[in-house]
Amino acid sequence: MSFDASTDDILSADNHLIQSFCDLDALKQNSGRTVINRAKGAYVYDSDGRELIDGIAGLWCVNVGHGRPEIIQAVTEQLNTLDYYSTFYNFTHPSAATLARKLAALAPGSLNNVYFANSGSAANDSAIRILHHYWQRRGKPGKRHVLSRIGGYHGSTYLAMAMTTPAYSDGWTSADEIVHHLRSPHHWREGEGLSEAEFLDALMEDLEQSIARIGADNIAAFIAEPIMGAGGVIVAPRGYHARALEICHAHDIKYISDEVVTAFGRLGHFFASQDVFGIEPDIITSAKGLTSGYQPLSATIISDEIYDVISAPGEKFLHGFTYSGHPAAAAAALANIGIMEREKLPEQVRRTGKQFEETLRGLGDIDIVGEVRGSHFMMGIELVRDKETKEPFDEAVEIGNRVAMAAQERGLIARPLGNSLILSPTLVMSSEMIERTGAILRDSIEAVMAELRG
Structure with missing residues (x-):
């Protein structure tokens, strides 16, 4: 269908697309589209x-912004040179390798190892699956549970949706048997009668009590967005992330910073975890701004300590997606980062x-x-x-x-x-x-x- 087709023509022809997060019944009548x-x-x-x-x-x-010729040209040139090859087994290609090196340079501290997927959901699923493997290799197979928060959003795949605030799961099932939701950090709504500092203390007490109830030997990770996105743009009390990370590490629990939204400039830095919130997490997940949406791509960036365990002799890394590190997507990300740096x-x-x-x-x-x-x-x-x-x-x-x-x-x-x-x-x-x-x-x-x- 041509780009100058009328709205009625487009909507009358579009009877087969299932749209995301919408009232499908209302869309049958082309309501409000x-x-x-x-x-x-x-x-x-x-x-x-x-x-x-x-x-x-x-x-x-x-x-x-939309229509950046630098990104469009980079994707076109990449497709003309190498349209697709996987990063499975012993294969790699220049775009994915170059982008991984660039992200390792931009990420804080020892987060030097990058796994590519196609969405924020897949990035967060990958983070948990990698950590489950990590704990298996460390001889602690019982560490499978995940701490998340009321108000968090971590994706819509089966596990990522379980980590997301329960409001998004109404009428659906998910892997919620291994996910536990902590209190919402929304002071304006949830901190009635408490100062911000007092509310922060209450949130940390909730974290400590949850760890005690579930058992630290059963918990693989705590996952948190620096600022909650689709849960309503909730900003936790000042110092929240630093104290939560300290508590998690004291109990040998890994800290995942979900920067699917906050990375790549949205808060004024390439990554917000360290530059804005003063923490170096064990894993950072990112997507969205990584390519500015020009291609589907996500990155799960893990610490050297985690990588050393999962790359030690004895087992293969049995995780992967067909389009991980797709050449055109990696080329788009490199061009996108280039624009951000130049401008x-x-x-x-x-x-x-x-x-x-x-x-x-x-x-x-x-x-x-x-x-x-x-x-x-x-x-x-x-x-x-x-x-x-x-x-x-x-x-x-x-x-x-x-x-x-x-x-x-x-x-x-x-x-x-x-x-x-x-x-x-x-x-x-x-x-x-x-x-x-x-x-x-x-x-x-x-x-x-x-x-x-x-």
Whole structure:
């Protein structure tokens, strides 16, 4: 079908695609669907020709913006040279090898060993499977359980979904027999009557008690996003990650930092674990911004200590995916990182990201804006019926979706998540575009407020 086909033509022809995280029944009637058929820079364009600020960067991932010729050319040249070969057995190829070396240089400390897959879900599944093998080789096969958190999001494959906050598993099954969820670190919602420091102490006590209840000899790892993404952009109390890592290591539990969203500039650094939160985890997982979404690719980056155990003589590494380290995907990642380094995008985000954060925090004077949270180009806005009591809107009101649709009518894509809006735009937004985004959001929220008042 041509790119200039009408919206009706596209939707009437699209009767076979199963879309992700949506109401499939509603889609049968083509309810509320938007066809994106073109993109450039920080903008996307729908099939009716409307220009929209891409306020969610595709899905947290188009960090360097759309239509970058450097990445497109790198992928094209790679396909013309070597379209595909696996990294199975004794085979490798230049793109994957070069990218692994580059990521080892960018990652903190001793995280020098890189396993490629195709998604954040697969990266997190790989991290757990590698650690299960690691503990087997260390003579501790009982260490299979995983500590996660209420509000975390780690993917939608069977194991990754088990590690994700239970709200995403409603009506589905997952490998939840080996996953245990700790308290949400959301101080504004969960820390009633406690200072941030007191709430942090309570969270660490919950971690200690969970380890004691399950038994440290049964726990393989603790997994945490530096800032929770699809759980609502939740920022843990200051010092949370450093104290959690210290407790985990004291009990011989590995620490996985899920940087699928936070890596590659979103918080102003290539990796946030050490540069923003002051920790060197045992494993970092990444995806999304690794290629800016131009190709599907993820990386599970493990410490030298873990690698030395799983690469010692005696057993083979029996884990792999057909497209791990795909040449075109690796070429896209290298070109993407090259753009970030040449244009100093992480450094730029430390300025423009702070402007974006402050612009959105300025919406806090609106009656139904309960909390604006996040950092740099990773922000959440929670909408409430009553600001004093923090009473949420009823689900039937669909407040997040109504504001998101109002914003889209005004030229901005924002992601509704229950009573919240999520903003995770491209990292190439100008100051003027940031101001426009803030103005659209204010106008949209106030318009929906007027509708609710009747």
